[in-house]
Every structure is written in C-alpha cells, then in structure tokens.
Amino acid sequence: DGMNVLFIIVDDLRPVLGCYGDKLVKSPNTDQLASQSMVFSNAYAQQALCAPSRVSFLTGRRPDTTRLYDFYSYWRVHAGNYSTMPQYFKENGYVTLSVGKVFHPGVSSNYSDDYPYSWSIPPFHPSAEKHENDKTCRGKDGKLHANLVCPVNVTEMPGGTLPDIQSTEEAIHLLNVMKTTRQKFFLAVGYHKPHIPLRYPQEFLKLYPLENITLAPDPWVPKKLPSVAYNPWMDIRQRDDVEALNVSFPYGPLPDDFQRQIRQSYYAAVSYLDVQVGLLLSALDDAGLSNNTIVVFTADHGWSLGEHGEWAKYSNFDVATRVPLMFYVPGMTTSPVSHGTRVFPYLDPFSHIGGSVPQGQSKNVVELVSLFPTLAELAGLQVPPACPEMSFGVVLCTEGRSIAHYFNISEGKVEQGKEGCDGTERCFNEEPVALSQYPRPADTPQWNSDKPRLKDIRIMGYSMRAIDYRYTLWVQFDPSNFSANFKNVHAGELYMMDNDPNQDYNIYNNTSHDWFFKKIID
Numbered sequence: 001d002g003m004n005v006l007f008i009i010v011d012d013l014r015p016v017l018g019c020y021g022d023k024l025v026k027s028p029n030t031d032q033l034a035s036q037s038m039v040f041s042n043a044y045a046q047q048a049l050c051a052p053s054r055v056s057f058l059t060g061r062r063p064d065t066t067r068l069y070d071f072y073s074y075w076r077v078h079a080g081n082y083s084t085m086p087q088y089f090k091e092n093g094y095v096t097l098s099v100g101k102v103f104h105p106g107v108s109s110n111y112s113d114d115y116p117y118s119w120s121i122p123p124f125h126p127s128a129e130k131h132e133n134d135k136t137c138r139g140k141d142g143k144l145h146a147n148l149v150c151p152v153n154v155t156e157m158p159g160g161t162l163p164d165i166q167s168t169e170e171a172i173h174l175l176n177v178m179k180t181t182r183q184k185f186f187l188a189v190g191y192h193k194p195h196i197p198l199r200y201p202q203e204f205l206k207l208y209p210l211e212n213i214t215l216a217p218d219p220w221v222p223k224k225l226p227s228v229a230y231n232p233w234m235d236i237r238q239r240d241d242v243e244a245l246n247v248s249f250p251y252g253p254l255p256d257d258f259q260r261q262i263r264q265s266y267y268a269a270v271s272y273l274d275v276q277v278g279l280l281l282s283a284l285d286d287a288g289l290s291n292n293t294i295v296v297f298t299a300d301h302g303w304s305l306g307e308h309g310e311w312a313k314y315s316n317f318d319v320a321t322r323v324p325l326m327f328y329v330p331g332m333t334t335s336p337v338s339h340g341t342r343v344f345p346y347l348d349p350f351s352h353i354g355g356s357v358p359q360g361q362s363k364n365v366v367e368l369v370s371l372f373p374t375l376a377e378l379a380g381l382q383v384p385p386a387c388p389e390m391s392f393g394v395v396l397c398t399e400g401r402s403i404a405h406y407f408n409i410s411e412g413k414v415e416q417g418k419e420g421c422d423g424t425e426r427c428f429n430e431e432p433v434a435l436s437q438y439p440r441p442a443d444t445p446q447w448n449s450d451k452p453r454l455k456d457i458r459i460m461g462y463s464m465r466a467i468d469y470r471y472t473l474w475v476q477f478d479p480s481n482f483s484a485n486f487k488n489v490h491a492g493e494l495y496m497m498d499n500d501p502n503q504d505y506n507i508y509n510n511t512s513h514d515w516f517f518k519k520i521i522d
Helices: 028-034 050-059 085-091 127-131 163-181 202-207 256-286 368-378 511-521
Strands: 004-010 038-044 095-100 149-152 185-191 198-201 293-299 322-328 360-367 434-440 459-465 469-478 483-496
Touching: 004 256, 028 256, 028 293, 028 322, 038 434, 050 085, 050 368, 085 095, 085 185, 085 368, 095 163, 127 163, 149 202, 149 256, 163 185, 163 256, 185 256, 198 202, 198 256, 202 256, 256 293, 293 368, 322 368, 360 368, 360 434, 459 483
Parallel strands: 004 185, 004 293, 038 360, 095 185, 149 198
Antiparallel strands: 038 322, 293 322, 434 459, 459 469, 469 483
C-alpha cells in the first residue's frame, strides 16, 4: 500500500521564505517542512498566470499543448482529453480531494474544478471566498474600501473568518476522515494568499515594522527592456487605494512609501499563510499520518514586488516565474519516521526565533510541468510516458519528466546544477533548462497586455532559463492556428545570471554575444 499525498499549492507565492534565504520573512512552519524535505531552489512555472500554470502542471503539459494562455477554455474540449495528476491517482485507487483553489475556477476547469474526472468528491470552496473583492478594508477615512493593501480584523469579516482559515479547517477535517476510514488519499489544498487583495489578519503587520521594509533592489524600468516585455499591472491599478494615487500608465512608478506598504503586506500575507501551513502539517502529525504521507509545497507562479518597475505576475522574469518547490518523502528525505513521532510541531511566527536549513537542496533548474511524473514516481505508481512531439490525441503522457533522481544526494549537501542530461529532459548543451512563455496583444503596453484573451494575442514571449542565463524571444503568434513564427522576432532579452542576478541589463543586442546564440541554435 503506497504513500498518501498532501499537495499544497499557494497562489502567487514567490520564494520569500526563510528556507530560501530571505532574511526578513517569518515563515517558521514552511522552513520546518523544508528542513525535512528536498528543496529545489531553481523551480519555474510554465506561464506566470493562474489558470494556464495550474492546467499545465495538473496535466503535465505545456501551455502550447493545453492551448490555454488565458482563462477562457477547457482543455478537454479545446485541446485534448488529457488525464490530470489527481485523475491518475484516482484511477490508481486513491481517494482524491480538492480544498480551496487548486484548479482555477470557471470555464478553464469546466465550472467544476474538473470534477468528476479529477476528484472523488466535489471540491470544497470556502464560503468567505465570495467576499475577497468586497469593500472590507478600513481606510484612513474610516470607510470600507476594496483596497490592495488590506489588513483586517477577522472578527469583523463576513462570517468572522477568511477563506484560507476555512480551507485549513476543511483540510484538517478531511485528514481525520481519511485516518478513520484508512483510505489512501491524494489531498490537494490550494491557499489564496498572498494573491491580491492582500487581505490578512492585521496582527501579522506587527512582524514587519515599516522601517524595516526596503524597496526592490531595482525599482526602475530597465533601459534596455523591450516594451513588449513590460507588464503594466492593471489589476493593481484598479484597487481603490492605488487608483487614488493617479499613477500614469504604463510606466508611472508608485510612490516609494506605497511600494513599501505593498511589500510589507505581501510579507505579512506570507506569514499568515505560513500559520495555515503550520496548522495543517501539525494536524497531519496529530492524525498519525506524517510517516506515510508525501508532502509537496509549491506555488502557481511568483509575483513582482517592484522589481523592474513592475508589480504582479504577467511576465517572464524570474520574479514572476520562479516558485518555491519542496518534497517531504518519509524514509527518503528523512530517516524512517516511527509512528507517532512529531515531525511538524506547530511553530508560532510571533515567538519562534531561529531558522532551519533544508534537508537537501538542489540547484538544478526544474519545471512545474514535471510535478506529475515526479509525484507518480515518488508514490510508487508507474510514471506516465513522455509525450510524443504532437500529443493532442494522447490521453496519458507528460511533457515534464520525473525529477526524483535528484533526491539521491547525501544529507545536507547542496547539489550543483551542472549535471548532464539523459535525453528525456529539455536540454541545451547538456544542461537542464526551464521553459516559460507569456502572450502579448501588442509591442507596447496596452490595457490588456497583462491578460490578453486568446483572440487578441499577436506575440508570444518564449523564455528559457538555464542555471547561468535567461534568454527570451518575443515572436509573432497567430491565435487562429496556435502557431509561433520564430523567423519574425519582435524583440529579445538575454540576462547573464553571474553578473546580473536581478535581470536588469539586457545584452541581447550586444554583438559580442554571438557565441551565445550559436550555442543555442546549434
């Protein structure tokens, strides 16, 4: 009888976590999970947008195969009847359960979170979710607003709660049901925060005095950034508090003090999320399930916090595409856990001091599209086959590949990301790379540049991240037949990570780098 799976997926969480080296954040529970896990420090989403990223990693196919770049189509109808990761576990005898935001709700998951294909029982959505965008944020004027920055008194909220609190309660309830019925389970828990609005219990602000909050290291729009690469963060501009600032479109910077407030609230929302994770993992201990449950923790994509003069997701930069990714596998990432041992005692971020180091860490570049085959292998299921070049008609295959072989490293070691490729992975010059992409409606920022609908896409930015560079080509794209024309390049970006870790100095047009393009084209 195989292992259970607890799959934690967080909305819009970039790796601002202690276990990823962030010195400011307080995330003791996630750090404690990392201390028992294999942590990937170079994991990337395939598109920095909720629905396309989630459908991609839940099916193990890239956005060009799901044909979802926006929110408005269901892959089974529009692209191919692809099996999903939870569906595969369900077909292999697991009870599959969904709590919170796992699939993106709406048409992209058939208004049902892909039930009954993916899940054994209808997915749970917290009732407080419908108030997310209501006017629940008390402003300086004492009135309620629909703000971006939104610390709240939870007792004053509709129902006296928040969505992620409800999701944690439901997930804990389901863990206890599974313990009682002794069924093998795959439980996916999707947390909403730190997705906007940054609405979280106000006490978390105490962890982050404003004087400790800095601006992004590069809060300006880089001189050589092609205009097509820039995302104008429309969703932020539409919040009441940002709208009141009258910031010019598309590049107008937010005032410094407000940038600090956004960053402060993002961190506070992460600590609130960390508490939910702590309560959930502590309940896994309580149910006696820590010794036979794999725990995965990741996010659908990152979120810019002022870097490059940008906010939100909607781009190909690391800040938008890089995600936390860790796997706790009892007996593999830890020595065998005896029944009843506490692996995840709850840690209070308000009193807990001190960090913890990841159990094992891999610097290899990996992709979220590899989650499906990796989890199958870790759970002892047959790994879905690699997809053929054209796989629209193939029900079960994966365009990712299992990264389980990266786990076999000795304790506490950091594995360098320079190992060779075995022929199955996305490789250039024998090194693993991650592919991400982002569509645009035009060469210059428009009102719909962040989230163009399929019919309005004219350019696709294909981006390749290796351990030492990020290389992006913005090419002509025809939405009527989903074709990209690499002979028609609108713009390019090249950042060398060694001397430009923040991706501020685009050297694509520097002729001295011809060797580099030859290396890629060869």
